[in-house]
Amino acid sequence: MNADSPAVPAQAPRSEAGPGPSTVPVRRRLAVPVGLLAAVAGAFAYVGAVDPNEPGHYPVCPLYRLTGLYCPGCGGLRSAHAFVHGDLPAALRDNAAGVAAYLGFAVLWTVWTIRTARGRPLRLGLGPAHLWTVGALLLVFTVVRNLPFGGRLHP
16 A cells, blocks of 8 residues: 555445345335336226217227228227226127237236235246237237128227
8 A cells, every 4th residue: 555545444345236126115116016007097997987989089090090901909999998897798899809918918917016026026038939929919810800701800
């Protein structure tokens, strides 16, 4: 050491990651999952209260307006409205892919919340093959619902 420099006590290196999940209170860890659930529940409550079957409440799908073709989301608001009111057959008729997405969200959110409450991260392990499969299923759903024999999938 140089006599001109002041003595600085040695400090332990600090972790840049911050406190681990076990030191964070459970209610703080659950803030994001609960906030997301509140947002989704608010959206479903709005669609449940404002009937999309009455014209003028929601805009028309731009793809349907321009081409007359149904996109994978067409009928999604009507499906959500029926789902909120407990009419599962009508929800499936309006948009079966939407109902599968609602149920998939519920399962994923539940797993996420349980793992977060236990202090463990959510690891999905989705690879490109999984994402391509979902995309292909949505493409097949879209094509079939626009063919003459896919009339049962029209919203």
